[in-house]
Amino acid sequence: MTSRVRLHLCDAHHPPAAATALLIASGITRPGPPLHGQQHNLTITNTYGPANKINDKNVPNSTIDNVRVYADRVWPSQAYGIAVNAGLEDTYKDIVPAGNTTLQDYALPASVFTGKSDVTIPVRSPGDSTKTLWLAPAGTTTFAAGPTMTSASGTSTSINVPQAAGDYRLYVLDAQGSASAASKALVRQRWNHVDDKAAGVTYSGAWSNWNDTKDMNGSEKFTSTAGNYAEFSFTGTGVRYLGMTQPNMGKVHVYLDGTLAQAGMDAYAPTVTKQVPLFEKTDLAAGPHTIRVVCTGTKNVASSGTVCALDAFASIAFPATNANYKIVNKGSSKAVDVSGGSMSAGANVLQWTDSGAVNQNWRFVPVGDGSYEIVSRNSGLLMDVSGGVTTDGANIVQSSDTNAANQRWTLVATGNGYYKIKNVNSNDLLTVSSGGTQLVQSADTGADSQLWKIINVD
Numbered sequence: 001m002t003s004r005v006r007l008h009l010c011d012a013h014h015p016p017a018a019a020t021a022l023l024i025a026s027g028i029t030r031p032g033p034p035l036h037g038q039q040h041n042l043t044i045t046n047t048y049g050p051a052n053k054i055n056d057k058n059v060p061n062s063t064i065d066n067v068r069v070y071a072d073r074v075w076p077s078q079a080y081g082i083a084v085n086a087g088l089e090d091t092y093k094d095i096v097p098a099g100n101t102t103l104q105d106y107a108l109p110a111s112v113f114t115g116k117s118d119v120t121i122p123v124r125s126p127g128d129s130t131k132t133l134w135l136a137p138a139g140t141t142t143f144a145a146g147p148t149m150t151s152a153s154g155t156s157t158s159i160n161v162p163q164a165a166g167d168y169r170l171y172v173l174d175a176q177g178s179a180s181a182a183s184k185a186l187v188r189q190r191w192n193h194v195d196d197k198a199a200g201v202t203y204s205g206a207w208s209n210w211n212d213t214k215d216m217n218g219s220e221k222f223t224s225t226a227g228n229y230a231e232f233s234f235t236g237t238g239v240r241y242l243g244m245t246q247p248n249m250g251k252v253h254v255y256l257d258g259t260l261a262q263a264g265m266d267a268y269a270p271t272v273t274k275q276v277p278l279f280e281k282t283d284l285a286a287g288p289h290t291i292r293v294v295c296t297g298t299k300n301v302a303s304s305g306t307v308c309a310l311d312a313f314a315s316i317a318f319p320a321t322n323a324n325y326k327i328v329n330k331g332s333s334k335a336v337d338v339s340g341g342s343m344s345a346g347a348n349v350l351q352w353t354d355s356g357a358v359n360q361n362w363r364f365v366p367v368g369d370g371s372y373e374i375v376s377r378n379s380g381l382l383m384d385v386s387g388g389v390t391t392d393g394a395n396i397v398q399s400s401d402t403n404a405a406n407q408r409w410t411l412v413a414t415g416n417g418y419y420k421i422k423n424v425n426s427n428d429l430l431t432v433s434s435g436g437t438q439l440v441q442s443a444d445t446g447a448d449s450q451l452w453k454i455i456n457v458d
Helices: 077-084 103-107
Strands: 003-010 019-029 039-049 111-113 120-122 132-136 150-153 158-160 166-173 186-189 191-195 201-204 208-211 219-223 229-236 238-245 251-256 259-266 273-281 287-295 308-310 312-316 325-329 335-338 349-352 362-366 372-376 382-385 396-399 409-413 419-423 429-432 439-442 452-456
Touching: 077 111, 077 120, 103 166, 132 158, 150 158, 191 238, 229 238, 229 312, 238 287, 238 308, 251 273, 259 273, 287 308, 325 362, 349 396, 349 439, 372 409, 396 439, 419 452
Parallel strands: 003 019, 019 039, 111 186
Antiparallel strands: 120 158, 132 150, 132 166, 166 186, 191 312, 201 229, 208 219, 219 308, 229 287, 238 273, 238 312, 251 259, 251 287, 325 335, 325 452, 335 349, 362 372, 372 382, 382 396, 409 419, 419 429, 429 439
C-alpha cells in the first residue's frame, strides 16, 4: 500500500501499524505518544511542527527528516499553504455544519509570518460579496485602510498584508460595518516598509513623482537617467526593493553595502503589476546595511522606455519575533551547534561545519532587560554556562530554562557585521576554545574566536 497524505495539525509521526510504503509529505504536525506496531518503508519529509519530537527515526528502508520547528505555531507561507488547502474537497465541504467554524477562523485557518516574496497571503474565501475581510491589530473596532490595516472583498482568495511590522488578526465585517471577533490565528508581518517619500530614503539626481492608488501609499518616484539612484539604510537581516513591472520599464543595478548584488535587473513586463518585490535578500548578517538602486538607462528590447522606479523599501529587524538564526564564528566560519543533534539537557554546544541542520538554528528571545535567552530550535533548550560558574574556560551547554542569569546573553555590536555574545552572569564572551571545537566563556581578548555573525534562516 502506498499512501500520499496531506495533513493539517495531525499526528504525522504516527503511521498505522503494519503500514508498508507510507509517504507523508507536506504536513503540519503535533507531538504525541511513541509509535506502536510495525513500521518500515516510510517517507516523512517537509513536515512542520512546534517541536522536533519523532520517537524513532531509525526505521528500516525509510527516510524520516527532522520536523521543521516553529515553536509558537506561526508558520512560514509554505506550511500555511498546507493549512489553507487542507480539509474536505468543495464537493463535500457542506457535510460539516457552517456554524462549527466562525467566518474569520474559516478564512484564516492558521497563523503565518511573511517571508520571502510574501506581499499577500491566501485566505479561504467566505464567498459572500456583502462581507469584507480586514487584517488589523488585535482589539481594533474602527477600520480604515492604512499602514496597519488592509481589506479584501468577501469573495477574495487573498489579502494584502499591512505594511508595518507587527501581528495582525483577521476580522469579517458585514454590509452594515459590524465586525466579527478577531481570528484565533494571526498574520505576522516581519517586513517594515518605508514609502518612496519617507525621510529615510535618499535620492541622487532628479526623480519625478507619480501618483497611483495601486502604489503603496498611492505614490512612486521614477527616473530614466543613467546613474541616478535611490538609497536606504537600515539595521536588520533582510531587505526588499519594491517597484512595478510594466511595458516602459528599464533595468537597474542593485548594490548592498557598496557591493553589486544584482546587475541589470529587468522590470519590463507586457502588463502592469504594482508593489512587486523586484529584489529581496533575507540572509544578511544582523547589523547595519545600505541598499542602493541605480538606474542604468538601458532596457529590454521589448520595452518602450528606460524608466526606473521606486515604490518602497522594506527591511526585517533583528531579532525578529521567534525567527530562527544561525550563529557563525568569524575565525572559523563554523556554526554554533549542539553536539550530535542531542535533545538532552547538558549536551555540549560546539562549533561545527555549517550544514543547515536544525541543531545549528537558534532563536533570540528577549528577556525584557536588554538581554536574550538563546534557544535551540531543535531541542527547545537554552544556551547556558555549565554549572552557572563565572570562571574562564567553563563549557557552554544546553539546559532547561531556569530563568538564571547564566542563561542570558547580551549582544555587543562591533560595527563590522559581527557581534560579541556576552554572558549576563559572568560578563565573559562566547568563545571557541583553544581546542577548536567546544564553546566556552572567556574574558574579552578581541580575538576572532569571540566574534559572531548572526544570519536568519527562515
